[in-house]
Amino acid sequence: MPRVVNLARHPTGAVTPEDFEVVEVPLPDVPEGWFLIKNRVFSLDAGFRQWMSAGAGDNYLTGMQLNEPVQSIVLGEVIESRHPDYAVGTLVNARTAWEEISLLDGSDLCSPLVAANDLALPEYMSTLGPTGITAWLGLIRVGQPKSGDVVVVSAAGGAVGTIVGQLAKAAGCRTVGLVSTTEKAQWLTEEVGYDVAISREAQPDLDRALAEAAPDGIDLFFDNVGGSVLNTVMQQLREGARLVLCGAISQYEAEVEPVTNTWELITKRARMEGFMFSDYAEEFPAVIQILESQLRTGALKTFDQRYQGIEQTPVAFCDMMSGASKGKCLVILD
Ligand SMILES: NC(=O)c1ccc[n+]([C@@H]2O[C@H](COP(=O)([O-])OP(=O)(O)OC[C@H]3O[C@@H](n4cnc5c(N)ncnc54)[C@H](OP(=O)(O)O)[C@@H]3O)[C@@H](O)[C@H]2O)c1
Numbered sequence: 001m002p003r004v005v006n007l008a009r010h011p012t013g014a015v016t017p018e019d020f021e022v023v024e025v026p027l028p029d030v031p032e033g034w035f036l037i038k039n040r041v042f043s044l045d046a047g048f049r050q051w052m053s054a055g056a057g058d059n060y061l062t063g064m065q066l067n068e069p070v071q072s073i074v075l076g077e078v079i080e081s082r083h084p085d086y087a088v089g090t091l092v093n094a095r096t097a098w099e100e101i102s103l104l105d106g107s108d109l110c111s112p113l114v115a116a117n118d119l120a121l122p123e124y125m126s127t128l129g130p131t132g133i134t135a136w137l138g139l140i141r142v143g144q145p146k147s148g149d150v151v152v153v154s155a156a157g158g159a160v161g162t163i164v165g166q167l168a169k170a171a172g173c174r175t176v177g178l179v180s181t182t183e184k185a186q187w188l189t190e191e192v193g194y195d196v197a198i199s200r201e202a203q204p205d206l207d208r209a210l211a212e213a214a215p216d217g218i219d220l221f222f223d224n225v226g227g228s229v230l231n232t233v234m235q236q237l238r239e240g241a242r243l244v245l246c247g248a249i250s251q252y253e254a255e256v257e258p259v260t261n262t263w264e265l266i267t268k269r270a271r272m273e274g275f276m277f278s279d280y281a282e283e284f285p286a287v288i289q290i291l292e293s294q295l296r297t298g299a300l301k302t303f304d305q306r307y308q309g310i311e312q313t314p315v316a317f318c319d320m321m322s323g324a325s326k327g328k329c330l331v332i333l334d
Pocket of ligand 1: 044130131160178179246276320323325327328
C-alpha cells in the first residue's frame with residue numbers, strides 16, 4: 001500500500017518530527033476526469049508551516065487538518081489516467097500532499113511538465129520550480145533591482161534566499177545576506193557568492209552589522225523573515241528603497257512582532273510590497289526559460305539538500321525550518 005505523511009498534531013512553536021506520522025493508505029480508485037501520479041520529488045517549503053497550526057487558514061489556503069496528508073508542492077509521473085490532458089507517463093507539477101501516490105483532477109497549481117533532458121529532474125522542484133520562480137518574480141518583478149543597488153536578503157541561506165542572492169549579483173547589485181550561524185555565513189560568501197554575510201551568531205546586533213555592511217543605506221530588501229529583522233532594516237533605507245515581502249518565517253512558529261516604524265517608508269519614499277508567486281502563473285513558462293538558460297551557462301547554481309524516501313520527510317521539514325539544512329530542501333522518492 002502507498003504511504004502518506006499525515007499531520008499527527010498541530011505544531012505549537014518549533015515543528016518536530018513527532019508532529020507527523022507516516023501511514024499506509026489504500027490505493028484510490030480513479031474517477032472519470034481524474035488521474036494518479038507516482039510522486040518522485042517533494043519540495044519542502046517553509047510557507048506551509050503557516051497552515052499547520054491549529055486554527056490556521058486564510059484567503060490563500062485552508063488550514064491543514066489532523067490525520068490528513070500534509071500539503072506540499074510535488075513532482076510526479078502519471079501512472080493511471082482518466083483525464084484527456086494527462087496521459088500515462090506525463091510528468092506533473094502540482095500542489096497536493098506528502099503522498100507516494102496522489103489522485104488529481106488537474107486543478108490547484110497542477111500542470112504537465114516538460115523537463116529538459118540535460119537538467120536533473122530535482123531542478124524542477126528547486127531553481128526551476130516554485131522556489132526559483134518566487135525568487136525571480138520577487139526580485140525582478142517586484143523589487144526591480146538596478147545595477148549598483150545594495151540588496152539585503154533575509155534567510156539568505158535557504159531555498160529562495162540562495163537564488164535571490166545570485167540573481168541580484170548577476171543584476172550588478174552588492175549583496176548582503178542574513179543567516180543564523182557563522183558556518184552558514186562563510187558558506188554564503190564562499191560558495192553562494194554573496195558579497196557580505198551577517199550571522200546572528202557572530203553579529204547579534206543587526207542594526208550595527210548592517211550599518212557596517214551598507215554604510216550608505218539599503219536600496220532593496222528581499223524579506224523572508226519579517227518581525228524585528230524587518231523593523232531593523234527599515235531604519236537603514238535609502239531614498240527610493242523597495243521592500244519585497246516574500247515571507248515572514250519569524251512569525252510562523254512564534255508571536256507576531258509588530259512592524260512599527262513606517263515613518264521611514266514615508267521620508268525615504270520607499271515602496272513595500274507583498275506578493276504570492278502563484279498570482280503570476282501566466283509568466284511561469286517565460287521565467288522557467290530564463291532560469292533554465294542561467295543554469296546551463298553556470299550563471300546560476302542550485303544549492304540543495306536531498307533526503308531519500310518518504311519516511312525522511314518529517315526530519316527534512318524540521319531541518320529546513322530550524323536552519324539545519326542549507327539551500328533547497330528536497331525529498332527524493334525514486
Ligand atoms: N510569497 C511567495 O509566493 C513565497 C513562495 C515561496 C516561499 N515564500 C517564503 O519565502 C521564505 C523562504 O522559504 P523557503 O521555502 O525558501 O525556506 P528556506 O529559506 O529554505 O528555509 C527557511 C530558513 O529560514 C531561516 N529561519 C527560520 N526561522 C527563522 C527566524 N525565526 N528568523 C530568521 N530566520 C529564520 C532558517 O535559516 P537560518 O539558518 O539562516 O536561520 C531556515 O533554513 C519563507 O518565509 C516562505 O514563506 C514565499
